[in-house]
Amino acid sequence: MEESTTIWIEKYRPRTLSDMVGQKDIVSRLQSYLQTKTLPHLLFTGSAGIGKTTAAVALAREFYGDTWQMNFRELNASDERGIDVVRNQIKQFARTTALGGASFKILFLDEADALTPDAQAALRRTMENYAQNCRFILSCNYSSKIIDPIQSRCAIYRFRPLDPEAIAEEIRRIASAEKISVSPDAIDAMVYIAQGDMRKAINALQGAALLSDDISGEMVYAITSNARPDEIAALIDVVLAGDFERAEGVLHELLTGRGIAPNELLTQCYRALVAAPIDRLLKVELISHLGEADFRLSEGATSDIQMEALLARCVLSARMHGALPPGG
Amino acid sequence: MDWTERYRPLHLSDIVGNGAAIRQIADWAREWTKGSRPLILYGKPGTGKTSAAHALARDMQWETIELNASDQRTKSAIERVAGNSSTTASLSGAQRKLIIIDEADNLHGTSDRGGAKAIGDLIRGSFHPIILIANDLFAIPKELKKRCEPVQFKALPARSIVPRLRHICRSEARDCNEEALLAIAESASGDMRAAVNMLYAAAIGSPSLDTRGIATSKKDGRATIFDLVAHLFRARSDEELLRLSYEVADTPDTIIQWVGENTRYILSPTDRNDAYRSISRADEFIGYTFRRQYYTLWRYATALMLIGTARASQGSKLAGRIAPPGRWKVMAGMRRQKAIRTAVLNKFSRRLRMPQQTLRDDFLTPIALMIDACAPSFAREFDLDADELNFFLHDRERSVRITRDSAAVPDLPDTQKSPPSPPEQETISRKKTADSQSTLFDGF
Numbered sequence: 001m002e003e004s005t006t007i008w009i010e011k012y013r014p015r016t017l018s019d020m021v022g023q024k025d026i027v028s029r030l031q032s033y034l035q036t037k038t039l040p041h042l043l044f045t046g047s048a049g050i051g052k053t054t055a056a057v058a059l060a061r062e063f064y065g066d067t068w069q070m071n072f073r074e075l076n077a078s079d080e081r082g083i084d085v086v087r088n089q090i091k092q093f094a095r096t097t098a099l100g101g102a103s104f105k106i107l108f109l110d111e112a113d114a115l116t117p118d119a120q121a122a123l124r125r126t127m128e129n130y131a132q133n134c135r136f137i138l139s140c141n142y143s144s145k146i147i148d149p150i151q152s153r154c155a156i157y158r159f160r161p162l163d164p165e166a167i168a169e170e171i172r173r174i175a176s177a178e179k180i181s182v183s184p185d186a187i188d189a190m191v192y193i194a195q196g197d198m199r200k201a202i203n204a205l206q207g208a209a210l211l212s213d214d215i216s217g218e219m220v221y222a223i224t225s226n227a228r229p230d231e232i233a234a235l236i237d238v239v240l241a242g243d244f245e246r247a248e249g250v251l252h253e254l255l256t257g258r259g260i261a262p263n264e265l266l267t268q269c270y271r272a273l274v275a276a277p278i279d280r281l282l283k284v285e286l287i288s289h290l291g292e293a294d295f296r297l298s299e300g301a302t303s304d305i306q307m308e309a310l311l312a313r314c315v316l317s318a319r320m321h322g323a324l325p326p327g328g
Numbered sequence: 329m330d331w332t333e334r335y336r337p338l339h340l341s342d343i344v345g346n347g348a349a350i351r352q353i354a355d356w357a358r359e360w361t362k363g364s365r366p367l368i369l370y371g372k373p374g375t376g377k378t379s380a381a382h383a384l385a386r387d388m389q390w391e392t393i394e395l396n397a398s399d400q401r402t403k404s405a406i407e408r409v410a411g412n413s414s415t416t417a418s419l420s421g422a423q424r425k426l427i428i429i430d431e432a433d434n435l436h437g438t439s440d441r442g443g444a445k446a447i448g449d450l451i452r453g454s455f456h457p458i459i460l461i462a463n464d465l466f467a468i469p470k471e472l473k474k475r476c477e478p479v480q481f482k483a484l485p486a487r488s489i490v491p492r493l494r495h496i497c498r499s500e501a502r503d504c505n506e507e508a509l510l511a512i513a514e515s516a517s518g519d520m521r522a523a524v525n526m527l528y529a530a531a532i533g534s535p536s537l538d539t540r541g542i543a544t545s546k547k548d549g550r551a552t553i554f555d556l557v558a559h560l561f562r563a564r565s566d567e568e569l570l571r572l573s574y575e576v577a578d579t580p581d582t583i584i585q586w587v588g589e590n591t592r593y594i595l596s597p598t599d600r601n602d603a604y605r606s607i608s609r610a611d612e613f614i615g616y617t618f619r620r621q622y623y624t625l626w627r628y629a630t631a632l633m634l635i636g637t638a639r640a641s642q643g644s645k646l647a648g649r650i651a652p653p654g655r656w657k658v659m660a661g662m663r664r665q666k667a668i669r670t671a672v673l674n675k676f677s678r679r680l681r682m683p684q685q686t687l688r689d690d691f692l693t694p695i696a697l698m699i700d701a702c703a704p705s706f707a708r709e710f711d712l713d714a715d716e717l718n719f720f721l722h723d724r725e726r727s728v729r730i731t732r733d734s735a736a737v738p739d740l741p742d743t744q745k746s747p748p749s750p751p752e753q754e755t756i757s758r759k760k761t762a763d764s765q766s767t768l769f770d771g772f
Contacts, residue, residue, distance in 0.1 A: 029529065032532050033532055039330075040330045040331075040332075040525055040528050040532075041330075045577070047574070121431055124431075125396035125430060128333075129396075131333055132333075142577060142578075142579055143577045145579075148373050148463075148519075149373040151522070152373040152374045152519050152521045152522045153332070153525065154525065155525050155526065155529030160575075161574075263624070267624075270627060270628070274566050274567060274635075275567050280566070280635055280636075280639035283635055284606050284631075284632055284639065287631045287635070288606075288628070288632055290628065291613050291625060291629075295613070295616050295620075295622075295625060298620060298622045298624075298625070299620070
């Protein structure tokens, strides 16, 4: 029973840089810092779940060995984003000497783009003044929200969304460690759901593993409340064909029959539409309708009504576009 | 030690580029006496401002005291650190101290309360040379700025960065390929520190360095937004466009400005209209996103502006430079105007003991008329600088001339100490400036 209470994204977080899947270029450059025992300030940018925190922690572990927890501090800037966190907590950590014979400490500042510009301004000289004693690793989603003077002080590493092979590799590794079998279509499903975000994939795997030791694609879609890509494609097809009645049927099956949340459905339709090989003018119109429905839902409108209205609007657009009579 | 610190220039003569600025600083230091105006070194990051200040101190054998934004800069904190040392000569005798106030454009509102004023007092009473450092000259409180001498540091051209990088490579015994150094120098866009950091990141752990090693350590600049805009005009798949948009460091509210600006290359009115229809729809979603803090909506904005514009631009060619949003320039100007207006209203409402609202509604026009009639005495009386005077006169040349003249003659024998003067006393200067009267009512 102990097992089921462990969150797999923590249990299987890579401990060393060489365990990381994906981000090969970045990993090899970080490893060279280990060899030379030197480190500049670093700025990691990129979306969620692609290894920024993992890389920082693994780097610190390997850098310091046993004393890593004494010389490494992790702060989340979105919890405390004002100037005082820089002037107090950060400076405090940065100015005290490293332990265990290390020549400097590492401060990892997660979500640094949440720091106010004032706090960032205070940070920049701290980084320089205590550089002997402390190196900074900043992570953020959007590097444009980090002020130029800080970017200028860091080596910048741009993490990319993980590619399907990297996600599949990690899923297989965890599955074999947990002694569960995963079908190829289940792996496809997790890759589809993850969209480059490893955490989403691993969460889907752990969720599905609660249902069975033998995981199928169907189970992955069910546990994550996602429709299968082919179901979404079918929905879009009937809409493009201008058939409101059938589109409504498919919609109800997905929403009530399968229990898929309306905003999840919108997300999936959005993804499918962007990639759909249809005329761009129509595509733009349909995406605009989707966004409108998403907005109204977020404002608290009733999902059944809004989703049906969305279908009606999309069907009309498709008919106008395909020169089908609007009323036929 | 990382290389930006190890290779920080020690002497003024080691600093790369900005020759005129360096000479100005050296001259200032040589001729410094009590009462000399402090310097403001301003310019983009990594152009050598802080290095220059410290190198100067070393060259002159001055001690340094540094105050930066990571210290609290309230009035009392500044007085504690610098106040003492600025008015008392140091124990060793004639020894001077250079007081360096870094990030002077970042006196933080509440935590640094009174900071700007304290620095102002410090400047006035100082027995020691003072240097202020800032990225943005305009963000420095006016009261400080006008007591200082600005020194601009310009972005460094790639050709001046390369030799420095080569020197570092030699000192570190790394092989370096010229092409790689040039690639670094160029992507640093004028920022020496970024260039050295990139070199360090690329060179660490490998004895030689080539262009490949540099790819991952490029400065995260705006370069990719140009790629994105360029792709709008090529036949690309929509997925590719959106993928690019995620790689760009900018958020959709910035991207839309670039996309909008560059619709100028779409020549057909129908196509342009189509493009703007999807851009304006995208803009609605950006508005929703911020109003509701519901960031999911961003994706619709991105998809609409990119796919819509890409479709509309297929018949057109990107026939020129990809331009940054023109609105940015205008907005910077507007912010400036607003700051000037606030400063003016502040001054007059304090002096005339009148609420700003009343001043603005009922008195601005008569005051403008009076100022126009005898600008020099008003400029002196209210301590107006050229920008503030121009707010009333709408004649930049004349404003500059008047403030310059009044600065040259600091105290006229019989300046009236009482509130605004009757026009008669200024007949002479009035005649001098009569040529620019036509602008009197502009803007009111």
